[in-house]
Amino acid sequence: MPTVPTVTLNNGVTIPQLGFGVFQVPDETTAAVTSALEAGYRSIDTAAVYGNEAGVGRALAEAGLPREELFVTTKLWNADQGYDSTLAAFDASLALLGLDHVDLYLIHWPTPARDLYTETWRALEKLVADGRIRAAGVSNFQPAHLRRLREESSLAPAVNQIELHPGLQQSELRAVHTEHGIATEAWSPLAQGALLDDGALLSLAGHHGKTPAQVVLRWHLQLGNVVIPKSVAPARIRQNIDVFDFELSAADMEVIGGLDRGMRTGPDPDTLN
Structure with missing residues:
Protein backbone atom coordinates (compact mmCIF):
# COMPACT_ATOMS: atom_id res chain seq x y z
CA MET A 1 0.00 0.00 0.00
CA PRO A 2 1.51 3.38 -0.98
CA THR A 3 2.75 5.82 1.61
CA VAL A 4 1.16 9.18 0.81
CA PRO A 5 3.22 12.22 1.81
CA THR A 6 1.62 14.95 3.88
CA VAL A 7 1.51 18.74 3.69
CA THR A 8 1.72 20.70 6.94
CA LEU A 9 -0.91 23.43 7.08
CA ASN A 10 -0.34 26.86 8.60
CA ASN A 11 -1.78 25.73 11.94
CA GLY A 12 0.43 22.64 12.19
CA VAL A 13 -2.25 20.13 11.10
CA THR A 14 -1.06 17.71 8.42
CA ILE A 15 -3.14 16.71 5.38
CA PRO A 16 -2.36 13.82 3.03
CA GLN A 17 -1.14 15.32 -0.23
CA LEU A 18 -3.30 12.95 -2.27
CA GLY A 19 -6.90 12.29 -1.29
CA PHE A 20 -10.16 11.04 -2.75
CA GLY A 21 -12.95 13.31 -3.98
CA VAL A 22 -16.61 12.31 -4.22
CA PHE A 23 -18.11 15.07 -6.38
CA GLN A 24 -20.88 13.70 -8.65
CA VAL A 25 -20.88 10.18 -7.16
CA PRO A 26 -24.01 10.29 -4.90
CA ASP A 27 -25.39 6.85 -5.78
CA GLU A 28 -22.09 5.01 -5.53
CA THR A 29 -20.41 6.93 -2.75
CA THR A 30 -20.14 4.20 -0.13
CA ALA A 31 -18.69 1.69 -2.58
CA ALA A 32 -16.32 4.24 -4.09
CA VAL A 33 -15.01 5.43 -0.72
CA THR A 34 -14.64 1.82 0.42
CA SER A 35 -12.53 1.10 -2.68
CA ALA A 36 -10.45 4.20 -1.99
CA LEU A 37 -9.79 3.24 1.62
CA GLU A 38 -8.81 -0.27 0.53
CA ALA A 39 -6.39 1.24 -2.00
CA GLY A 40 -4.67 3.31 0.69
CA TYR A 41 -6.38 6.70 0.58
CA ARG A 42 -6.94 8.21 4.00
CA SER A 43 -8.20 11.68 3.00
CA ILE A 44 -11.81 11.93 1.80
CA ASP A 45 -13.28 15.17 0.41
CA THR A 46 -17.05 15.71 0.29
CA ALA A 47 -19.46 18.66 0.54
CA ALA A 48 -22.98 19.34 1.72
CA VAL A 49 -24.17 20.11 -1.81
CA TYR A 50 -22.89 16.76 -3.13
CA GLY A 51 -25.67 15.02 -1.23
CA ASN A 52 -23.41 12.16 -0.24
CA GLU A 53 -22.07 12.94 3.23
CA ALA A 54 -24.13 10.06 4.66
CA GLY A 55 -22.62 7.68 2.09
CA VAL A 56 -19.13 8.81 3.06
CA GLY A 57 -20.00 8.33 6.71
CA ARG A 58 -21.22 4.78 6.09
CA ALA A 59 -18.01 3.84 4.30
CA LEU A 60 -15.87 5.31 7.09
CA ALA A 61 -17.86 3.50 9.76
CA GLU A 62 -17.77 0.17 7.93
CA ALA A 63 -14.02 0.42 7.32
CA GLY A 64 -13.38 0.52 11.05
CA LEU A 65 -10.15 2.48 10.67
CA PRO A 66 -8.91 4.52 13.63
CA ARG A 67 -10.31 8.05 13.39
CA GLU A 68 -6.84 9.55 13.77
CA GLU A 69 -5.78 7.83 10.52
CA LEU A 70 -8.49 9.60 8.54
CA PHE A 71 -8.67 13.13 7.19
CA VAL A 72 -12.23 14.18 6.38
CA THR A 73 -13.13 17.39 4.55
CA THR A 74 -16.59 18.79 3.91
CA LYS A 75 -17.86 22.15 2.71
CA LEU A 76 -20.55 24.69 3.54
CA TRP A 77 -22.99 25.36 0.70
CA ASN A 78 -23.72 28.90 -0.51
CA ALA A 79 -27.33 29.03 0.71
CA LEU A 87 -23.20 26.65 12.57
CA ALA A 88 -26.51 24.88 11.89
CA ALA A 89 -25.31 23.57 8.53
CA PHE A 90 -22.12 22.27 10.10
CA ASP A 91 -24.14 20.38 12.70
CA ALA A 92 -26.18 18.80 9.90
CA SER A 93 -23.07 17.74 7.98
CA LEU A 94 -21.47 16.28 11.08
CA ALA A 95 -24.60 14.25 11.82
CA LEU A 96 -24.71 12.88 8.26
CA LEU A 97 -21.02 11.94 8.43
CA GLY A 98 -21.50 10.31 11.81
CA LEU A 99 -18.44 12.07 13.22
CA ASP A 100 -17.71 14.26 16.22
CA HIS A 101 -15.37 16.55 14.26
CA VAL A 102 -14.06 17.10 10.74
CA ASP A 103 -10.45 17.72 9.87
CA LEU A 104 -11.09 20.51 7.37
CA TYR A 105 -14.20 22.63 6.79
CA LEU A 106 -14.38 24.91 3.75
CA ILE A 107 -16.58 27.77 2.58
CA HIS A 108 -17.48 26.26 -0.79
CA TRP A 109 -17.71 29.50 -2.85
CA PRO A 110 -17.19 33.17 -1.95
CA THR A 111 -20.49 34.25 -3.61
CA PRO A 112 -19.29 37.88 -3.50
CA ALA A 113 -22.61 39.47 -4.48
CA ARG A 114 -24.18 38.05 -1.31
CA ASP A 115 -21.35 39.53 0.81
CA LEU A 116 -21.62 36.98 3.60
CA TYR A 117 -18.27 35.22 3.48
CA THR A 118 -16.58 37.30 6.21
CA GLU A 119 -19.52 36.71 8.58
CA THR A 120 -19.42 33.04 7.62
CA TRP A 121 -15.70 32.93 8.34
CA ARG A 122 -16.35 34.08 11.90
CA ALA A 123 -18.48 30.97 12.39
CA LEU A 124 -15.60 28.80 11.15
CA GLU A 125 -13.30 30.57 13.62
CA LYS A 126 -15.69 29.56 16.41
CA LEU A 127 -15.76 25.95 15.19
CA VAL A 128 -11.96 25.88 15.29
CA ALA A 129 -11.93 27.39 18.79
CA ASP A 130 -14.47 24.80 19.93
CA GLY A 131 -12.37 21.92 18.57
CA ARG A 132 -15.04 20.78 16.14
CA ILE A 133 -12.89 21.39 13.07
CA ARG A 134 -9.13 20.96 13.07
CA ALA A 135 -8.55 23.40 10.22
CA ALA A 136 -10.67 26.04 8.48
CA GLY A 137 -10.33 26.90 4.83
CA VAL A 138 -12.02 28.20 1.73
CA SER A 139 -12.72 27.02 -1.78
CA ASN A 140 -12.76 28.96 -5.04
CA PHE A 141 -11.61 32.21 -3.36
CA GLN A 142 -9.85 34.73 -5.58
CA PRO A 143 -6.99 37.01 -4.43
CA ALA A 144 -9.39 39.85 -3.53
CA HIS A 145 -11.52 37.54 -1.39
CA LEU A 146 -8.46 36.23 0.43
CA ARG A 147 -7.19 39.77 0.98
CA ARG A 148 -10.47 40.79 2.59
CA LEU A 149 -10.44 37.80 4.95
CA ARG A 150 -6.89 38.69 5.93
CA GLU A 151 -7.91 42.29 6.66
CA GLU A 152 -11.09 41.47 8.59
CA SER A 153 -10.14 38.40 10.65
CA SER A 154 -7.30 37.03 12.70
CA LEU A 155 -7.43 33.46 11.35
CA ALA A 156 -5.82 32.81 7.98
CA PRO A 157 -7.38 30.08 5.81
CA ALA A 158 -5.35 26.88 5.99
CA VAL A 159 -6.38 25.81 2.48
CA ASN A 160 -7.89 27.27 -0.68
CA GLN A 161 -9.37 24.50 -2.81
CA ILE A 162 -9.52 25.70 -6.42
CA GLU A 163 -10.00 24.37 -9.91
CA LEU A 164 -6.46 23.60 -10.98
CA HIS A 165 -5.07 21.40 -13.77
CA PRO A 166 -2.62 21.78 -16.66
CA GLY A 167 -5.22 23.73 -18.67
CA LEU A 168 -5.85 26.18 -15.78
CA GLN A 169 -2.67 26.55 -13.76
CA GLN A 170 -3.67 29.56 -11.62
CA SER A 171 -0.11 30.83 -11.20
CA GLU A 172 -1.13 34.22 -9.77
CA LEU A 173 -3.44 32.67 -7.20
CA ARG A 174 -0.88 30.03 -6.23
CA ALA A 175 1.67 32.79 -5.68
CA VAL A 176 -0.77 34.53 -3.30
CA HIS A 177 -1.19 31.24 -1.44
CA THR A 178 2.57 30.83 -1.11
CA GLU A 179 2.98 34.39 0.14
CA HIS A 180 0.39 33.90 2.88
CA GLY A 181 1.03 30.31 3.89
CA ILE A 182 -2.18 28.92 2.39
CA ALA A 183 -2.05 25.38 1.00
CA THR A 184 -3.24 24.97 -2.58
CA GLU A 185 -5.68 22.11 -3.06
CA ALA A 186 -6.73 21.17 -6.60
CA TRP A 187 -10.25 20.14 -7.54
CA SER A 188 -10.85 18.83 -11.07
CA PRO A 189 -7.12 18.02 -11.10
CA LEU A 190 -7.49 16.08 -14.35
CA HIS A 207 8.22 7.68 -21.52
CA HIS A 208 7.47 6.96 -17.86
CA GLY A 209 5.33 3.86 -18.40
CA LYS A 210 2.37 5.57 -16.75
CA THR A 211 -1.04 6.85 -17.84
CA PRO A 212 -1.58 10.51 -18.76
CA ALA A 213 -3.70 10.87 -15.59
CA GLN A 214 -0.84 9.56 -13.46
CA VAL A 215 1.54 12.02 -15.12
CA VAL A 216 -0.80 14.93 -14.37
CA LEU A 217 -1.25 13.85 -10.74
CA ARG A 218 2.54 13.58 -10.39
CA TRP A 219 2.86 17.12 -11.80
CA HIS A 220 0.49 18.38 -9.10
CA LEU A 221 2.43 16.61 -6.36
CA GLN A 222 5.75 18.01 -7.53
CA LEU A 223 4.27 21.51 -7.57
CA GLY A 224 3.32 20.98 -3.91
CA ASN A 225 -0.42 20.91 -4.51
CA VAL A 226 -2.80 18.83 -2.46
CA VAL A 227 -4.87 16.87 -4.96
CA ILE A 228 -8.20 15.01 -4.76
CA PRO A 229 -8.94 12.99 -7.92
CA LYS A 230 -12.29 11.22 -8.09
CA SER A 231 -13.45 8.05 -9.77
CA VAL A 232 -15.98 5.30 -9.18
CA ALA A 233 -13.95 2.62 -10.99
CA PRO A 234 -11.84 0.58 -8.55
CA ALA A 235 -9.04 0.10 -11.12
CA ARG A 236 -8.84 3.85 -11.76
CA ILE A 237 -9.01 4.59 -8.02
CA ARG A 238 -5.96 2.35 -7.56
CA GLN A 239 -4.16 3.90 -10.54
CA ASN A 240 -4.62 7.41 -9.20
CA ILE A 241 -2.75 6.64 -6.00
CA ASP A 242 0.02 4.73 -7.82
CA VAL A 243 2.05 7.87 -8.50
CA PHE A 244 4.87 7.69 -5.97
CA ASP A 245 7.31 5.45 -7.88
CA PHE A 246 8.40 7.88 -10.59
CA GLU A 247 9.45 11.51 -10.93
CA LEU A 248 9.02 14.09 -13.65
CA SER A 249 12.14 15.94 -14.75
CA ALA A 250 12.39 19.71 -14.89
CA ALA A 251 11.94 19.43 -18.65
CA ASP A 252 8.81 17.31 -18.18
CA MET A 253 7.39 19.90 -15.78
CA GLU A 254 8.12 22.64 -18.31
CA VAL A 255 6.23 20.72 -21.02
CA ILE A 256 3.15 20.46 -18.81
CA GLY A 257 3.56 24.09 -17.80
CA GLY A 258 3.11 24.97 -21.46
CA LEU A 259 -0.42 23.52 -21.55
CA ASP A 260 -2.01 26.40 -19.61
CA ARG A 261 -4.88 27.89 -21.61
CA GLY A 262 -7.16 29.47 -19.00
CA MET A 263 -9.63 26.62 -19.46
CA ARG A 264 -12.27 26.33 -16.75
CA THR A 265 -14.41 23.21 -16.44
CA GLY A 266 -16.46 24.79 -13.63
CA PRO A 267 -17.99 28.18 -12.74
CA ASP A 268 -16.13 31.47 -12.41
CA PRO A 269 -15.79 32.30 -8.68
CA ASP A 270 -16.27 36.01 -9.35
CA THR A 271 -19.74 35.52 -10.80
CA LEU A 272 -21.22 32.44 -9.11
CA ASN A 273 -23.75 33.36 -6.44
Whole structure:
Protein backbone atom coordinates (compact mmCIF):
# COMPACT_ATOMS: atom_id res chain seq x y z
CA MET A 1 0.00 0.00 0.00
CA PRO A 2 1.51 3.38 -0.98
CA THR A 3 2.75 5.82 1.61
CA VAL A 4 1.16 9.18 0.81
CA PRO A 5 3.22 12.22 1.81
CA THR A 6 1.62 14.95 3.88
CA VAL A 7 1.51 18.74 3.69
CA THR A 8 1.72 20.70 6.94
CA LEU A 9 -0.91 23.43 7.08
CA ASN A 10 -0.34 26.86 8.60
CA ASN A 11 -1.78 25.73 11.94
CA GLY A 12 0.43 22.64 12.19
CA VAL A 13 -2.25 20.13 11.10
CA THR A 14 -1.06 17.71 8.42
CA ILE A 15 -3.14 16.71 5.38
CA PRO A 16 -2.36 13.82 3.03
CA GLN A 17 -1.14 15.32 -0.23
CA LEU A 18 -3.30 12.95 -2.27
CA GLY A 19 -6.90 12.29 -1.29
CA PHE A 20 -10.16 11.04 -2.75
CA GLY A 21 -12.95 13.31 -3.98
CA VAL A 22 -16.61 12.31 -4.22
CA PHE A 23 -18.11 15.07 -6.38
CA GLN A 24 -20.88 13.70 -8.65
CA VAL A 25 -20.88 10.18 -7.16
CA PRO A 26 -24.01 10.29 -4.90
CA ASP A 27 -25.39 6.85 -5.78
CA GLU A 28 -22.09 5.01 -5.53
CA THR A 29 -20.41 6.93 -2.75
CA THR A 30 -20.14 4.20 -0.13
CA ALA A 31 -18.69 1.69 -2.58
CA ALA A 32 -16.32 4.24 -4.09
CA VAL A 33 -15.01 5.43 -0.72
CA THR A 34 -14.64 1.82 0.42
CA SER A 35 -12.53 1.10 -2.68
CA ALA A 36 -10.45 4.20 -1.99
CA LEU A 37 -9.79 3.24 1.62
CA GLU A 38 -8.81 -0.27 0.53
CA ALA A 39 -6.39 1.24 -2.00
CA GLY A 40 -4.67 3.31 0.69
CA TYR A 41 -6.38 6.70 0.58
CA ARG A 42 -6.94 8.21 4.00
CA SER A 43 -8.20 11.68 3.00
CA ILE A 44 -11.81 11.93 1.80
CA ASP A 45 -13.28 15.17 0.41
CA THR A 46 -17.05 15.71 0.29
CA ALA A 47 -19.46 18.66 0.54
CA ALA A 48 -22.98 19.34 1.72
CA VAL A 49 -24.17 20.11 -1.81
CA TYR A 50 -22.89 16.76 -3.13
CA GLY A 51 -25.67 15.02 -1.23
CA ASN A 52 -23.41 12.16 -0.24
CA GLU A 53 -22.07 12.94 3.23
CA ALA A 54 -24.13 10.06 4.66
CA GLY A 55 -22.62 7.68 2.09
CA VAL A 56 -19.13 8.81 3.06
CA GLY A 57 -20.00 8.33 6.71
CA ARG A 58 -21.22 4.78 6.09
CA ALA A 59 -18.01 3.84 4.30
CA LEU A 60 -15.87 5.31 7.09
CA ALA A 61 -17.86 3.50 9.76
CA GLU A 62 -17.77 0.17 7.93
CA ALA A 63 -14.02 0.42 7.32
CA GLY A 64 -13.38 0.52 11.05
CA LEU A 65 -10.15 2.48 10.67
CA PRO A 66 -8.91 4.52 13.63
CA ARG A 67 -10.31 8.05 13.39
CA GLU A 68 -6.84 9.55 13.77
CA GLU A 69 -5.78 7.83 10.52
CA LEU A 70 -8.49 9.60 8.54
CA PHE A 71 -8.67 13.13 7.19
CA VAL A 72 -12.23 14.18 6.38
CA THR A 73 -13.13 17.39 4.55
CA THR A 74 -16.59 18.79 3.91
CA LYS A 75 -17.86 22.15 2.71
CA LEU A 76 -20.55 24.69 3.54
CA TRP A 77 -22.99 25.36 0.70
CA ASN A 78 -23.72 28.90 -0.51
CA ALA A 79 -27.33 29.03 0.71
CA ASP A 80 -26.14 28.38 4.27
CA GLN A 81 -23.68 31.26 4.50
CA GLY A 82 -24.13 33.58 7.49
CA TYR A 83 -23.03 33.08 11.11
CA ASP A 84 -25.93 31.15 12.66
CA SER A 85 -26.84 29.30 9.48
CA THR A 86 -23.24 28.14 9.07
CA LEU A 87 -23.20 26.65 12.57
CA ALA A 88 -26.51 24.88 11.89
CA ALA A 89 -25.31 23.57 8.53
CA PHE A 90 -22.12 22.27 10.10
CA ASP A 91 -24.14 20.38 12.70
CA ALA A 92 -26.18 18.80 9.90
CA SER A 93 -23.07 17.74 7.98
CA LEU A 94 -21.47 16.28 11.08
CA ALA A 95 -24.60 14.25 11.82
CA LEU A 96 -24.71 12.88 8.26
CA LEU A 97 -21.02 11.94 8.43
CA GLY A 98 -21.50 10.31 11.81
CA LEU A 99 -18.44 12.07 13.22
CA ASP A 100 -17.71 14.26 16.22
CA HIS A 101 -15.37 16.55 14.26
CA VAL A 102 -14.06 17.10 10.74
CA ASP A 103 -10.45 17.72 9.87
CA LEU A 104 -11.09 20.51 7.37
CA TYR A 105 -14.20 22.63 6.79
CA LEU A 106 -14.38 24.91 3.75
CA ILE A 107 -16.58 27.77 2.58
CA HIS A 108 -17.48 26.26 -0.79
CA TRP A 109 -17.71 29.50 -2.85
CA PRO A 110 -17.19 33.17 -1.95
CA THR A 111 -20.49 34.25 -3.61
CA PRO A 112 -19.29 37.88 -3.50
CA ALA A 113 -22.61 39.47 -4.48
CA ARG A 114 -24.18 38.05 -1.31
CA ASP A 115 -21.35 39.53 0.81
CA LEU A 116 -21.62 36.98 3.60
CA TYR A 117 -18.27 35.22 3.48
CA THR A 118 -16.58 37.30 6.21
CA GLU A 119 -19.52 36.71 8.58
CA THR A 120 -19.42 33.04 7.62
CA TRP A 121 -15.70 32.93 8.34
CA ARG A 122 -16.35 34.08 11.90
CA ALA A 123 -18.48 30.97 12.39
CA LEU A 124 -15.60 28.80 11.15
CA GLU A 125 -13.30 30.57 13.62
CA LYS A 126 -15.69 29.56 16.41
CA LEU A 127 -15.76 25.95 15.19
CA VAL A 128 -11.96 25.88 15.29
CA ALA A 129 -11.93 27.39 18.79
CA ASP A 130 -14.47 24.80 19.93
CA GLY A 131 -12.37 21.92 18.57
CA ARG A 132 -15.04 20.78 16.14
CA ILE A 133 -12.89 21.39 13.07
CA ARG A 134 -9.13 20.96 13.07
CA ALA A 135 -8.55 23.40 10.22
CA ALA A 136 -10.67 26.04 8.48
CA GLY A 137 -10.33 26.90 4.83
CA VAL A 138 -12.02 28.20 1.73
CA SER A 139 -12.72 27.02 -1.78
CA ASN A 140 -12.76 28.96 -5.04
CA PHE A 141 -11.61 32.21 -3.36
CA GLN A 142 -9.85 34.73 -5.58
CA PRO A 143 -6.99 37.01 -4.43
CA ALA A 144 -9.39 39.85 -3.53
CA HIS A 145 -11.52 37.54 -1.39
CA LEU A 146 -8.46 36.23 0.43
CA ARG A 147 -7.19 39.77 0.98
CA ARG A 148 -10.47 40.79 2.59
CA LEU A 149 -10.44 37.80 4.95
CA ARG A 150 -6.89 38.69 5.93
CA GLU A 151 -7.91 42.29 6.66
CA GLU A 152 -11.09 41.47 8.59
CA SER A 153 -10.14 38.40 10.65
CA SER A 154 -7.30 37.03 12.70
CA LEU A 155 -7.43 33.46 11.35
CA ALA A 156 -5.82 32.81 7.98
CA PRO A 157 -7.38 30.08 5.81
CA ALA A 158 -5.35 26.88 5.99
CA VAL A 159 -6.38 25.81 2.48
CA ASN A 160 -7.89 27.27 -0.68
CA GLN A 161 -9.37 24.50 -2.81
CA ILE A 162 -9.52 25.70 -6.42
CA GLU A 163 -10.00 24.37 -9.91
CA LEU A 164 -6.46 23.60 -10.98
CA HIS A 165 -5.07 21.40 -13.77
CA PRO A 166 -2.62 21.78 -16.66
CA GLY A 167 -5.22 23.73 -18.67
CA LEU A 168 -5.85 26.18 -15.78
CA GLN A 169 -2.67 26.55 -13.76
CA GLN A 170 -3.67 29.56 -11.62
CA SER A 171 -0.11 30.83 -11.20
CA GLU A 172 -1.13 34.22 -9.77
CA LEU A 173 -3.44 32.67 -7.20
CA ARG A 174 -0.88 30.03 -6.23
CA ALA A 175 1.67 32.79 -5.68
CA VAL A 176 -0.77 34.53 -3.30
CA HIS A 177 -1.19 31.24 -1.44
CA THR A 178 2.57 30.83 -1.11
CA GLU A 179 2.98 34.39 0.14
CA HIS A 180 0.39 33.90 2.88
CA GLY A 181 1.03 30.31 3.89
CA ILE A 182 -2.18 28.92 2.39
CA ALA A 183 -2.05 25.38 1.00
CA THR A 184 -3.24 24.97 -2.58
CA GLU A 185 -5.68 22.11 -3.06
CA ALA A 186 -6.73 21.17 -6.60
CA TRP A 187 -10.25 20.14 -7.54
CA SER A 188 -10.85 18.83 -11.07
CA PRO A 189 -7.12 18.02 -11.10
CA LEU A 190 -7.49 16.08 -14.35
CA ALA A 191 -9.79 18.67 -16.01
CA GLN A 192 -12.51 15.99 -16.04
CA GLY A 193 -10.40 14.08 -18.56
CA ALA A 194 -10.44 16.89 -21.14
CA LEU A 195 -6.66 17.00 -21.54
CA LEU A 196 -5.75 13.35 -21.19
CA ASP A 197 -5.49 12.77 -24.94
CA ASP A 198 -3.09 15.70 -25.37
CA GLY A 199 -0.07 14.62 -27.40
CA ALA A 200 2.46 16.03 -24.92
CA LEU A 201 0.88 14.15 -22.02
CA LEU A 202 0.63 10.95 -24.04
CA SER A 203 4.33 11.23 -24.88
CA LEU A 204 5.32 11.78 -21.24
CA ALA A 205 3.10 8.89 -20.16
CA GLY A 206 4.77 6.57 -22.65
CA HIS A 207 8.22 7.68 -21.52
CA HIS A 208 7.47 6.96 -17.86
CA GLY A 209 5.33 3.86 -18.40
CA LYS A 210 2.37 5.57 -16.75
CA THR A 211 -1.04 6.85 -17.84
CA PRO A 212 -1.58 10.51 -18.76
CA ALA A 213 -3.70 10.87 -15.59
CA GLN A 214 -0.84 9.56 -13.46
CA VAL A 215 1.54 12.02 -15.12
CA VAL A 216 -0.80 14.93 -14.37
CA LEU A 217 -1.25 13.85 -10.74
CA ARG A 218 2.54 13.58 -10.39
CA TRP A 219 2.86 17.12 -11.80
CA HIS A 220 0.49 18.38 -9.10
CA LEU A 221 2.43 16.61 -6.36
CA GLN A 222 5.75 18.01 -7.53
CA LEU A 223 4.27 21.51 -7.57
CA GLY A 224 3.32 20.98 -3.91
CA ASN A 225 -0.42 20.91 -4.51
CA VAL A 226 -2.80 18.83 -2.46
CA VAL A 227 -4.87 16.87 -4.96
CA ILE A 228 -8.20 15.01 -4.76
CA PRO A 229 -8.94 12.99 -7.92
CA LYS A 230 -12.29 11.22 -8.09
CA SER A 231 -13.45 8.05 -9.77
CA VAL A 232 -15.98 5.30 -9.18
CA ALA A 233 -13.95 2.62 -10.99
CA PRO A 234 -11.84 0.58 -8.55
CA ALA A 235 -9.04 0.10 -11.12
CA ARG A 236 -8.84 3.85 -11.76
CA ILE A 237 -9.01 4.59 -8.02
CA ARG A 238 -5.96 2.35 -7.56
CA GLN A 239 -4.16 3.90 -10.54
CA ASN A 240 -4.62 7.41 -9.20
CA ILE A 241 -2.75 6.64 -6.00
CA ASP A 242 0.02 4.73 -7.82
CA VAL A 243 2.05 7.87 -8.50
CA PHE A 244 4.87 7.69 -5.97
CA ASP A 245 7.31 5.45 -7.88
CA PHE A 246 8.40 7.88 -10.59
CA GLU A 247 9.45 11.51 -10.93
CA LEU A 248 9.02 14.09 -13.65
CA SER A 249 12.14 15.94 -14.75
CA ALA A 250 12.39 19.71 -14.89
CA ALA A 251 11.94 19.43 -18.65
CA ASP A 252 8.81 17.31 -18.18
CA MET A 253 7.39 19.90 -15.78
CA GLU A 254 8.12 22.64 -18.31
CA VAL A 255 6.23 20.72 -21.02
CA ILE A 256 3.15 20.46 -18.81
CA GLY A 257 3.56 24.09 -17.80
CA GLY A 258 3.11 24.97 -21.46
CA LEU A 259 -0.42 23.52 -21.55
CA ASP A 260 -2.01 26.40 -19.61
CA ARG A 261 -4.88 27.89 -21.61
CA GLY A 262 -7.16 29.47 -19.00
CA MET A 263 -9.63 26.62 -19.46
CA ARG A 264 -12.27 26.33 -16.75
CA THR A 265 -14.41 23.21 -16.44
CA GLY A 266 -16.46 24.79 -13.63
CA PRO A 267 -17.99 28.18 -12.74
CA ASP A 268 -16.13 31.47 -12.41
CA PRO A 269 -15.79 32.30 -8.68
CA ASP A 270 -16.27 36.01 -9.35
CA THR A 271 -19.74 35.52 -10.80
CA LEU A 272 -21.22 32.44 -9.11
CA ASN A 273 -23.75 33.36 -6.44
